[in-house]
Amino acid sequence: MISIIAPLLGGLGLFLLGMALMTDGLKTAAGDALRSILGTWTRTRARGLVAGAFITAAVQSSSAVTVATIGFVNAGLLTLSQAIWVVFGANVGTTMTGWLVSQVGLKLDWGALALPLIGIGMIAGLALKARPRLGGAAQAAAGFGLFFLGVGLLQEAFSGLAPQIAGLNLEDAGIFAIPLFILVGALLTTLTQSSSAAMAITLTASAGGAVPLPLAAAAVIGANIGTTSTALFAAIGATPAAQRVAMAHVAFNAVTAIGALALLPLLLWASEGVLDGAHLVDDTPGRLAAFHTLFNILGILLILPLAPRLTRWLAGLFLTPDEAVSRPEFLDSNLLQTPALAVRSLALECWRLHVLALELAGERLGAAPGARVRLSHRHEALLELTSAIRAFLDELTGTSLPAEAGKAISDLVRAVHHAEEALAVSAALHALPASRTGPALKPFWDRMSAQVRDSLAAAADREVFTDTDPDAEAAFQALKTALLEALAEGSATLAPVDNGLARAQLMRRLAKAARDGRERLARWHDGEAPLQAEEAQ
Known part of the structure; x- marks a missing residue:
């Protein structure tokens, strides 16, 4: 054997x-x-x-x-x-x-x-x-x-x-x-x-x-x-x-x-x-x-x-949370035959993108550097979602649209731009080192951070639109003045002041992108009267 x-x-x-x-x-x-x-x-x-x-x-x-x-x-x-x-x-x-x-x-x-x-x-x-x-x-x-x-x-x-x-x-x-x-x-x-x-x-x-x-x-x-x-x-x-x-x-x-x-x-x-x-x-x-x-x-x-x-x-197998985020929930090419329904689904998807972008931005404001890879994956997933929205927009604009639907599309395209800006600005903000301009400037930084978070929360409110731009601008101007005064007095050196100004400007842009995106979505995110009236005709 x-x-x-x-x-x-x-x-x-x-x-x-x-x-x-x-x-x-x-x-x-x-x-x-x-x-x-x-x-x-x-x-x-x-x-x-x-x-x-x-x-x-x-x-x-x-x-x-x-x-x-x-x-x-x-x-x-x-x-x-x-x-x-x-x-x-x-x-x-x-x-x-x-x-x-x-x-x-x-x-x-x-x-x-x-x-x-x-x-x-x-x-x-x-x-x-x-x-x-x-x-x-x-x-x-x-x-x-x-x-x-x-x-x-x-x-x-x-x-x-x-x-x-x-x-x-x-x-x-x-x-x-x-x-x-x-x-x-x-x-x-x-x-x-x-x-x-x-x-x-x-x-x-x-x-x-x-x-x-x-x-x-x-x-x-x-x-x-x-x-x-x-x-x-x-x-x-x-x-x-x-x-x-x-x-x-x-x-x-x-x-x-x-x-x-x-x-x-x-x-x-x-x-x-x-x-x-x-x-x-x-x-x-x-x-x-x-x-x-x-x-x-x-x-x-x-x-x-x-x-x-x-x-x-x-x-559909082995979906990760980021992959689930990247997939549209409301877009369906079958709706393209009915423009009013297609615009409504597009508005819902744009609102979803808007909220997810603001959630990521808010998480980045307080995230440690070690979370950068995880947050970067979520960022890429949201960019894939914007690509899917743009592809649907491209198909939709190739159909015959009534005037009211055309107005909605104009606002929704701008809302996508603002969501993309919020993503880009929050990524740049997370990449910057933390401000080191001394304890005297801490109240100004706290006020700016709180205002940005308030702007993100207000922009994500589906029921009430709040214009947070004046408060965010006031907080930014106060912080900028304090930074420049600290430099003039010698209590802060040029490098941290430069970094602080760059950080403050990004925070202002983030608050503005959130507010502007919410303003564009104010009439369309839940398919209100104009589209309903169009369907009734």
Whole structure:
């Protein structure tokens, strides 16, 4: 038994080592080309699909492509809709490993081919350390050698196990055999973190005919399911966007597995036709490789009509508070057919933006420097909300609008400007160091701070509009005079006075932006009489 287990474990280890060397070497040899493809070839669904398949076939690792895609989403370089098609394509590209094993690895004299590749590749890799791309190609060659060597050892091990496997009478195992082999394939992939390894084991185990074709196909389906574990592990601790990509991978592989099981006899029959049509070796490993490709292509066809709904569903998963803030609550493109309702929803969204911007500004007034990152994320979320409002405005102004709606839009556009100014000014205010102009000026600073907070609170009051501009201006002028007098008397130096004046001016601008935004929204934020009268006509 040891004589069988030893080459089995050794073959698996060599296969995984070869895959790792081959993947790393090919990525190094390609340089920035693969990153460029991933970043620029994904603007449409078809191009994302092709890019995912091509890169995976090139580097021989769907896991590497999936993890890289999650990283791109984490960095904001790919959107969810772009990334999911790269992941779908990676599932097709990973089927190349099955073809390599079935058509090359199991057919060649692995000793005569693998050993020279390993030796030449490693020696060339050491000699070409100063030239990374050539060295990467040499490393990939050594990886191919180890890959074929591992396949050869696995084949040798399973040839020794064939009599024992044949004695199990797997063909008579009943209805539980297929689910069992799906589980075996999924476990092998999860444990090795490589669907390619699970494929190699399945193909070599089936080469002698000990494992019936339908059960081996079930193990291939299981390997496809198990490969989602890599994406799920990569998504742990990642951004919500990256977690959605991982869930897209799970959803695609689940749909693919269901389709493959439902059409298992048909797909196995079609795989024989593919081999005959391509004039390839028609045996059990070859059929499994063709089956693997066919059912992943089937998965693409099945997911195609579901993709828009899937994307929308995924977009609602793992929402953070900031992401919830960035999404409009009242805007709906279906309302564009009724301008009065569209303007009302726009007014409500502008009021929401106004209040959220003032809440952030108020939090920044008393926030410690350590809160800057958290507040910056909220700031970016509100900027996304303003972009959504502007996009809706652009669509709305492209329709035929009555005169009253046009007046409302003018005020609402200005309200968005004031909200953006409040965000920008509060960010600049938070970035400035605290004032150090001495205790004598503290009452003036306290009065200014209190007035700004009163202005923010008054501007956020939905029921009553209060003009706080005169009080804010009076507090600013008193503070400015006190700062300049302190400089003239010598009780404060120029640097803190300059900083104090800059801070005071920003505080005045914040109070004014809040007040002006509330004034613009005063007539429209709850859809008052003018729009209601228009609807009644």
